[in-house]
Amino acid sequence: MIELRDLTKTYENVVAVDGLTVDIRPGVVTGFLGPNGSGKSTTMRMILGLDQPTKGSATINGMKYHDLKFPLREVGALIDAKALHPGRSARNHLLALAASNNIPTKRVDEVLDIVGLSKVAKKRAGNFSLGMGQRLGIAAALLGDPGVLLFDEPVNGLDPEGIRWVREFFRGLASEGRTVFVSSHLMSEMALTADDVIVIGRGKLIRQGKISDLTENALGTVLVRSPQVADLEAALRRAGYGVTTDNESTLTVSGATSEQVGEVAHASSVVLHELTPQRASLEDVFMELTADSVEYSGAQHQSGAEQ
Amino acid sequence: MSTRITLPMSTKAEWIKFRSLRSSVYSIITLLVLTIGLGSLITYARTKHFGHDGDNALGWDPVTVSLTGFFFAEFVVGVVGAMIITGEYATSSIRTSLAAFPRRVEFVLSKAIVLIGVVFVMSEAMAFISFFLGQSLIKSAEPVTGLSTTIGATGVLHAVIFAGLSIVLLALIGFGLGLLLKRTAAAITVFVSFLLVAPILVAFLPSNWGDPITKWLPGTLARGMMSINRDPETFTPNVCGLVLLVYAIVVIAAGTYLFSKRDA
Numbered sequence: 001m002i003e004l005r006d007l008t009k010t011y012e013n014v015v016a017v018d019g020l021t022v023d024i025r026p027g028v029v030t031g032f033l034g035p036n037g038s039g040k041s042t043t044m045r046m047i048l049g050l051d052q053p054t055k056g057s058a059t060i061n062g063m064k065y066h067d068l069k070f071p072l073r074e075v076g077a078l079i080d081a082k083a084l085h086p087g088r089s090a091r092n093h094l095l096a097l098a099a100s101n102n103i104p105t106k107r108v109d110e111v112l113d114i115v116g117l118s119k120v121a122k123k124r125a126g127n128f129s130l131g132m133g134q135r136l137g138i139a140a141a142l143l144g145d146p147g148v149l150l151f152d153e154p155v156n157g158l159d160p161e162g163i164r165w166v167r168e169f170f171r172g173l174a175s176e177g178r179t180v181f182v183s184s185h186l187m188s189e190m191a192l193t194a195d196d197v198i199v200i201g202r203g204k205l206i207r208q209g210k211i212s213d214l215t216e217n218a219l220g221t222v223l224v225r226s227p228q229v230a231d232l233e234a235a236l237r238r239a240g241y242g243v244t245t246d247n248e249s250t251l252t253v254s255g256a257t258s259e260q261v262g263e264v265a266h267a268s269s270v271v272l273h274e275l276t277p278q279r280a281s282l283e284d285v286f287m288e289l290t291a292d293s294v295e296y297s298g299a300q301h302q303s304g305a306e307q
Numbered sequence: 308m309s310t311r312i313t314l315p316m317s318t319k320a321e322w323i324k325f326r327s328l329r330s331s332v333y334s335i336i337t338l339l340v341l342t343i344g345l346g347s348l349i350t351y352a353r354t355k356h357f358g359h360d361g362d363n364a365l366g367w368d369p370v371t372v373s374l375t376g377f378f379f380a381e382f383v384v385g386v387v388g389a390m391i392i393t394g395e396y397a398t399s400s401i402r403t404s405l406a407a408f409p410r411r412v413e414f415v416l417s418k419a420i421v422l423i424g425v426v427f428v429m430s431e432a433m434a435f436i437s438f439f440l441g442q443s444l445i446k447s448a449e450p451v452t453g454l455s456t457t458i459g460a461t462g463v464l465h466a467v468i469f470a471g472l473s474i475v476l477l478a479l480i481g482f483g484l485g486l487l488l489k490r491t492a493a494a495i496t497v498f499v500s501f502l503l504v505a506p507i508l509v510a511f512l513p514s515n516w517g518d519p520i521t522k523w524l525p526g527t528l529a530r531g532m533m534s535i536n537r538d539p540e541t542f543t544p545n546v547c548g549l550v551l552l553v554y555a556i557v558v559i560a561a562g563t564y565l566f567s568k569r570d571a
Contacts, residue, residue, distance in 0.1 A: 049409045050402055051570040066409045069311040077406055083399045085328065092327035100320035100407045101312060140403065 001026055001179055002047060002148060006056035009042050009203075016042045018203035019056065024181050024196075026147070029174045031194030031211065032183035035290050039203035040183040041079070044152050048077055060148055072101040076141030077150040081133035081157070086126020090117055090136050093125055094143060103143055111139040130157025138166070148179040155189055167193045187283040201290040214285055222253040222261045225274035235268040236261065252278070317408050317417040324404075325391065325421050335429055338383045342433050343440065346376025350441040354448040368536040369456040370466045373441020377470060380433065381502060381529055384426060384474050388481030389494035391418055392566075396489045401571050411567040415486065419559070422482055423475055430474035434533075438467045462535045462544075469544050470533035476548070477502075477529060479555040486562025489569075502526050525551060 002024040009017040017039040024030045034040050045051040047058045049065030060068065060075055068074050084093050094108045112118045115135040120128070125136060134157055141149055151170075155163050170193055174180045184190050190197060190211070197214060199207040207214065226232050229249055236243050241261075242254040253261050258277040265272050309316075325331050350373050357367075395401040408414050438458070445455040458464050484494040505524050509517045521527050522541045531538075531547035542550065 045402070045570070048402075048406045050405055052568075068409070071409060072407050075406075079402055079406070080399060083401075083403045085324075085394065085398045085400050087329055088324070088327050092323060096320045096323040096327070097403070097407050099323055100317050100404075102309070102316050 001061055002181060003059050007043065007046060007053055007058055008055035009046060009051060010054045016203050020205055022198055022205060022208055024179055026179040027174060027177050028195035029170050029180045029182060029193055030196040030198060031190035032181060032198050033187060033190060033286060034200040036185060038200050040200065041152055044079055044150055044183065047150060070101045070144065072097065072103065072144035072146065074146050075148045076144060076146040078137035078141045078154055079152045081130065081137045084125050086124065088125055089122050090125050091121040094140060097140055098143055101144055107143060111142045114142060115139040131159060131162050134158055149173060151182045153183055155186065187286045199286065199289055206289050221278045222256055222258045223274065223276040223278055224251050224253060224261055224272060225249050226270055226272050228270045231268060232265060232270045235264050239264050312408055314413060314417060317413060318420050321417045321421040325425065334387055338380055339429060339433055342376035342380040343437050345379055346374060346437045347440050347444055349375040351444045351448055354445045354454065357450050357454065367454060368534055369442065369445060369454060370438065370463055370535050371533060373438050374434065374470050374533055376437055380474055381477050384478040385481030385498040385502065386495055388422055388478035389485035389498065390491060391422055392482060392485040393489060393491040393494055397491060405571050412563060415563045415566060419482065422478055426475045426478040431471035434467045434471040466533045466535050466544065469548055472548060473529040473532040473551065476551045476555050477525065480525065480558050483555060483558030483562045486559065486566045525554060
């Protein structure tokens with residue numbers, strides 16, 4: 001369990017994380033979504049005690065990171081696949097980490113095996129591809145067999161097979177009762193991996209909940225094709241729905257279900273050739289949710305320039 | 308079974324990090340070879356030309372002459388000291404390290420222990436090898452007798468041991484600058500400024516201004532620690548060592564303070 005309470009980080013005049021209060025529960029994969037620069041990495045660094053919060057707190061199982069007895073045995077983190085010395089071999093990198101937390105050497109070979117890097121364990125990590133670097137980062141996170149795992153953009157640089165492996169791997173870790181917190185800007189990826197989702201924009205919490213609720217609650221649009229487009233459009237507008245004309249025979253209706261559109265067409269005796277609900281993808285939902293924060297960011301810059 | 312991370316655990320981790328880098332291993336070996344090699348070469352040349360360039364029996368310090376290579380070591384060891392921390396910032400592996408061991412003061416202490424251990428062994432080996440090699444070269448080449456000395460002569464053993472310690476202290480000053488400044492280039496620039504550039508600038512001052520400054524400079528103090536014919540303008544070897552130790556403690560304390568406040 002990770003608990004964030006009013007977690008805030010301010011750099012000079014920029015608010016990177018703004019009063020974040022959320023619980024990240026064990027047993028599920030929690031996706032951490034937000035546009036670039038929305039404060040995801042800063043939040044993760046504060047959870048790991050690397051950056052000091054300006055205000056508020058982040059605790060792991062009720063403890064501040066700094067107070068954990070053996071941090072790697074309670075929290076495993078992949079914050080940056082490149083956060084290692086390129087001149088050191090994968091195995092030595094892990095050996096040093098293991099030594100600091102009194103983790104036996106045989107565990108190093110185990111995690112290398114789990115992520116499939118045993119064959120290149122003696123090679124310099126600097127020569128690893130991004131995907132191999134991610135695997136090494138995941139191996140480091142697993143070293144202490146921790147109950148809480150944090151991954152910042154873990155699928156970056158992975159090939160499709162690697163992505164599928166990571167996805168199943170995370171779900172497996174969560175099903176063992178661990179807390180798995182994964183940040184990403186790839187919504188489609190989170191739709192397949194995460195159970196819960198936390199969406200932030202400009203450091204503020206925008207939405208938190210089950211990923212299924214997020215897409216269901218978002219109203220989709222309905223595509224209608226009809227030879228009597230003009231009549232249908234007038235009728236739909238009278239009913240108070242939003243209509244955009246795509247071409248001379250197709251309309252996109254927003255704010256209505258396909259049943260409602262069908263009933264309006266029937267009531268005004270319009271022939272329909274097609275009636276298709278357009279389900280909102282998580283990507284659409286995300287864009288809709290974060291649109292304000294992105295616009296806000298533009299306005300911020302302008303006012304900054306005026307000062 | 309201890310209940311939390313102990314100093315031996317974090318020190319072992321730092322030792323693995325140090326020995327698993329080719330750059331640190333090579334820099335130590337190169338340093339050893341060059342210091343001894345250059346020292347021997349210069350010792351031989353100076354002995355051969357004794358009396359030509361102002362070397363005379365009065366100013367001749369056979370210990371300092373045989374340890375001439377230490378000028379080179381003083382510079383390189385500062386870089387080694389700085390790099391054990393600035394290297395972590397440059398590669399951002401500092402984040403991985405601090406996530407594994409978040410107690411920062413103890414983290415600094417573990418690094419300092421490894422640095423002291425490695426540099427101490429290397430610099431004392433360097434001092435004794437340079438000394439014995441140097442004395443035998445002086446003996447074989449000496450144009451007048453009595454130029455060489457023995458380890459048993461008054462103050463000689465002390466001077467040779469202190470020569471090694473001066474290198475350890477300079478490594479610690481480099482480490483402290485690395486903690487303070489985060490960047491390798493910045494740390495090296497400041498280190499070299501005090502070690503090499505400051506004496507040149509001070510040399511331009513009138514001597515009644517310059518001399519009181521010169522004796523406080525780290526290069527002068529390091530030299531003072533290993534000399535047996537004391538320059539009256541400098542401190543005794545023990546005081547030189549003490550002042551240099553205070554410098555190292557001050558720089559590391561300031562660096563540790565900033566390091567523990569700063570976001571990684």
